[in-house]
Amino acid sequence: MKIKGITDIFFDLDHTLWDFDKNSALTFNKIFKAHSIDVDLQKFLSVYEPINLNYWKLYRNDKIDKESLRYKRLKESFDSIKMIVHDDVINQLSADYIVNLPTFNHLFDGTLELLDYLQPNYRLHIITNGFHEAQEKKMNQSKISNYFKTVTNSELAGVKKPNPIIFDYALNLAVANKTTSLMIGDNLEADVLGALNFGMDAICFNYHGLKIDNSIKQVTNLKELKAYL
Structure with a gap:
């Protein structure tokens, strides 16, 4: 009506x-290759996507700031699949993700x-x-x-x-x-x-x-x- x-x-x-999910997946594929992160992309995304949504909810409710969101969603995702990634690499991945995400246009x-x-x-x-x-x-x-x-x-x-x-x-x-x-x-x-x-x-x-x-x-x-x- x-x-x-x-x-x-x-x-x-x-x-x-x-289309955030599609563009995000393409971005992770690109930056993981650039940093030689040997991870099954689908396995990573299966844990990252709900973790990311949860951190966005915390951000909406002013429980965390922008920098914490960007770091913690990656840190928790890698921890969930029992993959050790050092903080300096996580911080670089976080920065590269923000730079590369808008280059995909789906x-x-x-x-x-x-x-x-x-x-x-x-x-x-x-x-x-x-x-x-x-x-x-x-x-x-x-x-x-x-x-x-x-x-x-x-x-x-x-x-x-x-x-x-x-x-x-x-x-x-x-x-x-x-x-x-x-x-x-x-x-x-x-x-x-x-x-x-x-x-x-x-x-x-x-x-x-x-x-x-x-x-x-x-x-x-x-x-x-x-x-x-």
């Missing part, structure tokens, strides 16, 4: 438009088609908890920057989703109203519930197939958003 009265659409970036299936469909009728924006230096490069390299009027990141706003302050900051930057705005993102807590609790409508991009309440609007493919917009 079409959502009426929407003028501004706010997207999350990682895991919503930009988007979710249907991203460009959806943005082309939406742009003539809505003002489009980004709200991301990702780091400014990385997010800007990701958008430029994947050639989607021109679709968006504004980009709000947690470092600019001073808080992270789901804190209502970041949604208020994004609306002020966009000169938009919450009653005519919509948030689209993959993270139920940060993107969807964060927006809904703020008073903004939201749709969950539930590509991971999680069981969520039927009262929450959701799609499993970006192209399905056309049914709402």
